[in-house]
Amino acid sequence: MPSPPIVPLAGPGSSERRDAVRNRELLLAAAERLIAERGVDAVSMDEVASAAGVGKGTVFRRFGSRAGLLQALLDRSETEVQRTFMFGPPPLGPGGPPRDRLVAYGHARLRLVARHGDVLVGAEQATRDPFAVPAWRVSATLVRSLLAEAGFDGDLDVWTGILMSAMSPLWTTHQLRDVGVSFDRLADGWTDLVHRALRLP
Amino acid sequence: MPSPPIVPLAGPGSSERRDAVRNRELLLAAAERLIAERGVDAVSMDEVASAAGVGKGTVFRRFGSRAGLLQALLDRSETEVQRTFMFGPPPLGPGGPPRDRLVAYGHARLRLVARHGDVLVGAEQATRDPFAVPAWRVSATLVRSLLAEAGFDGDLDVWTGILMSAMSPLWTTHQLRDVGVSFDRLADGWTDLVHRALRLP
Structure with missing residues (x-):
């Protein structure tokens, strides 16, 4: 049985959307790593952005808030x-x-x-x-x-x-x-x- | 096997302590009844005092706070x-x-x-x-x-x-x-x- 993609994939040539997807993944991976190391209460949006190597604005643009990042x-x-x-x-x-x-x-x-x-x-x-x-x-x-x-x-x-x-x-x-x-x-x-x-x- | 009293009983002749014990029981019974009727969020210390027929001061003197009453x-x-x-x-x-x-x-x-x-x-x-x-x-x-x-x-x-x-x-x-x-x-x-x-x- 073929498995349909759960998340819509970025179309070819859309480098801006590819960047957005890549940043989202980098941020989620960084957040998961930091939370595993320190516990959720000790992790801020700034640290997640910095650990992922993206700007602070990007993390808010992607997830809206800290709660939004955790939910994602x-x-x-x-x-x-x-x-x-x-x-x-x-x-x-x-x-x-x-x-x-x-x-x-x-x-x-x-x-x-x-x-x-x-x-x-x-x-x-x-x-x-x-x-x-x-x-x-x-x-x-x-x-x-x-x-x-x-x-x-x-x-x-x-x-x-x-x-x-x-x-x-x-x-x-x-x-x-x-x-x-x-x-x-x-x-x-x-x-x-x-x-x-x-x-x- | 004789069961020892869990709560120390008031000595005979101590009418003040008997009153205190009685008020405490009246307040707990009233609180339980009100909470069963309306849910815990809808019940105030004032209402408990009035349902028990005692003064508002008594309920605070007995339990310190709303949390103290609930804990009791x-x-x-x-x-x-x-x-x-x-x-x-x-x-x-x-x-x-x-x-x-x-x-x-x-x-x-x-x-x-x-x-x-x-x-x-x-x-x-x-x-x-x-x-x-x-x-x-x-x-x-x-x-x-x-x-x-x-x-x-x-x-x-x-x-x-x-x-x-x-x-x-x-x-x-x-x-x-x-x-x-x-x-x-x-x-x-x-x-x-x-x-x-x-x-x-």
Whole structure:
């Protein structure tokens, strides 16, 4: 199955648009690197611009605000996960058993949280209703339908909540940072949760 | 086993202290009733004082601030749950099988969240680290030891996190209000989670 481009590509010859796309990527990569090094609170727009080697005006022109830059960073990662889910190879992509897709989906989301924990926790705590965020709605819908396809025989709504809460940025970040659980143990815990939920050995 | 008083009782003849205790109870009961009716954001200290039939000065003298009143409300409920766990009858109190205690403990906490959802969500979102709150530490420690006593054979740290996150005020309130799951379904979901975690039929 051919995968259509999620982001419209710049037409040939449009060097200004190519520059814009390139700057956007440089800025996002720099922001991700700085946040990983120092935590989200310690990173300013100026530093991102300077680390990316572009002018301060460019970062505001591209993202509008600091919040806009952080949101773009999240959107890029979410889009990656969704794209692999829709068009990638198994186990996350279509074709494999739903139980394996559910396991792989959880691992992909946990990786995303491990990478962007700070930003996601900030976003989760800043809103009165973190569940109205489109990415979470999409995620809950996927989890719900994979559970159903895998033959889950319990209360679908309640268990979608249980599985989603086990991937919540706040809790996942707490496990990784405060409890000192490694990413691999967290990922194995997710596999185990899916298996026990489905009453698999 | 005799249960020692958790709160020191006023000595006989101390009518001033008896009044203070009585006012405190009147204020907490009024606050709980008003919050249940209107939501925590819509309730002021003035209204609580007037609903309790005491002067405005009394409510500030007893609790210091609005946050102090809300905290006292939570502490009272937490203390109730802990007291039943330590000194009450089975299934929550000592003596019964650990798996039944774990089920009963989850139900007691879910009831607490259903009753104080607004206040707890506010508290959870207001702090950078909701897991440093003493009540949550106590709760996580109980859940962890009950899991172990019940013969759980998986990763104890990770599963304590999974079970605790399934009782998180934010998620529980979301299920009750936004998804429209009833309290009974949520409580049954908890029982089911414990059973599947322990690989019980």
